[in-house]
Amino acid sequence: MLDEMNEVQADLAQLIRLALAEQTEDVRLFVARLVRKYRNTDPELAEQMDLYLRAKASRTSAPMRKVVSPAPSTQPLPVDDESRLSLLKVFKDEPDREQPLLAPDLEETLSQLIQERRQIKRLASMGLNPTRSAIFVGPPGVGKTLTARWLASQLGMPLYVLDLTAVMSSLLGRSGSNLRAALDFAKQSPCVLLLDEIDAIAKRRSDDTDVGELKRLVTVILQEVDEWPATGVLLAATNHAELIDPALWRRFDLVINFKAPEIPAVKQAIKRFLGPDYAMFGRWIDILTFTFNGESFSDIERDLQRFRRAIALGTASDADLIEELVKSRALALERQSRIDLAVLLAKQTRLSQHSISDITGVSRDTIRKYTNEQPAAAKKTSKGKLNA
Ligand SMILES: Nc1ncnc2c1ncn2[C@@H]1O[C@H](COP(=O)(O)OP(=O)(O)OP(=O)(O)O)[C@@H](O)[C@H]1O
Ligand SMILES: [Mg+2]
Structure with a gap:
């Protein structure tokens, strides 16, 4: 011994x-x-x-050999060898999660994907496989990660998120085995695996000397996308479609484009994010929609959460908050948008033309011209404050 x-x-x-x-x-x-x-x-x-x-x-000798994996229940979450940090983030959500705000075409695509899974036997009886992989493309904060989470909850599967930026930041020599460990783990039981920020590999490729290693990482992923078992769903997300290897791109069953919300979605988002405080802010809805247009859901949510906290603590009134928000955005707008905003403020608030002019940088003459008003002084009473 x-x-x-x-x-x-x-x-x-x-x-x-x-x-x-x-x-x-x-x-x-x-x-x-x-x-x-x-x-x-x-x-x-x-x-x-x-x-x-x-x-x-496997990184030096393609083609890769398949790893025979033990039963799922005995397998702990994979960790980085050195830091012992978990490589995968786990989400196990109930199916009653609220659906993200989605553009109609996107909603349709996802509902088809869900239907395929619910009727997997029917598909199989016709010799068909369900969609096994999809790549989510779009700017930050528009719901890619959130949608992956919701999708998994709808499918009754756990979601594992592998942040490729984290994998890539591990010593280069370890990225490959870390990636493999995570992929092998996810293949063992039905789940949704999200390869988040998959462009991290491409980004690294352009400014790193160890090109060979990175190519092998891409190869690992290419092969996995091809062979992903139909019991699970492999998702990838990126902000940078242009950085994705075309070979990788082609292999996903679905490419799903997420866009910054348009006016109706902005309006819906404001309602959703204000929750019970919507009643208080309802009268500002047009101004809020105008101001938030072009921003991501997560930016809108952040501002509205701040509003709600201020209201809850009584540190500011709704009118103060709106005025401050409009001020912070107005000067960055194009001239025509500033005029539109000025008109909106003139019509929907009791701000004086003087203050509106201050806020938007649009002259009082122009405001008058667009609102078809007499150069009257009737609105002087509540100068400087929004007060509907
Ligand atoms: N479509 C949406 N519907 C409802 N809320 C959303 C939506 N998109 C974003 N949000 C809010 O913004 C937060 C961040 O969104 P999410 O993490 O999904 O963005 P992302 O597209 O993955 O961004 P990134 O590219 O930066 O990873 C969400 O947790 C949610 O609160
Ligand atoms: Mg994300």
Whole structure:
């Protein structure tokens, strides 16, 4: 027993020595020897080492060998070898999650995807597979991650999110095995796997010297998209469609475009994000919609959450908040939009033309011209304050 321990210790010491000297090739050979050595005395350890070895070897020798994985329940979440941080974020949501705000065409595409899963047997009886993979493309904060989460909840599956920026920031030599570990884990049981910020690989490729390693990472993903089991769904998300390898692009069953919300969606978003406080802000809806137009859902949500906190604590009135918001946005607008905003403010608030002119930078003459008003002084009473 003591002898055996000493031998394990000696092997460990040798392994550490080689690893710290960054003699990767020697580490690999040594581990291969250890796999053979421990196969009989400690099959579990041998198997584990073999897995690591194959993940490592697969990057130098395409085509990849399939890893035989143990049963799902026995498998813990994969972690980064060095930091021990979990590689995957897990979401297990109830199916009653609120649906994200989605453009009509997008909603249709997703509902088809859900139907396919609900009627998977019917499809199978006709020799058809359900959609297995999709890539979400769009600017930040418009609901890509949120939709992945909702979709998983609708399918009654857990969502695992693999942030590729995090994978890529691990030592380059480890990115490959980290990626493999996460993919292998996700393939074992029905789930939705989201490869978030998949452009991280491409970005890294353009400013890194180790091009070979990155190509192999792309190869790993290419192959996975092709072979993803129909029991699960593989999703990817990116802000940068232009950075995605065309070969990768082609392999997804679906390309789903997320866009910044348009006017009706902005309006809906304002209603949703204000929740019970909508009653109070309802009268500003046109001004809010105008001001938030062109912004992402998450930016809109952030401002409205701030409003709600201020109202809850009584630190500002709704009119103050609106005025401050409009001020912060107005000067960045194009001239015509500033005029439109000025007109809207003139019609829907009791701000004086003087204040509106201050806020929007549009002259009082122009405001008068557009609102077809007499140059009257009737609105002077509540100068400087919004007060509907
Ligand atoms: N379509 C939407 N419907 C409702 N809320 C949304 C929507 N899009 C974004 N939000 C709000 O904004 C937050 C951030 O959205 P999400 O993380 O899904 O954006 P994303 O598109 O994944 O952005 P990124 O590209 O930066 O990862 C969500 O948690 C949600 O509160
Ligand atoms: Mg996201």
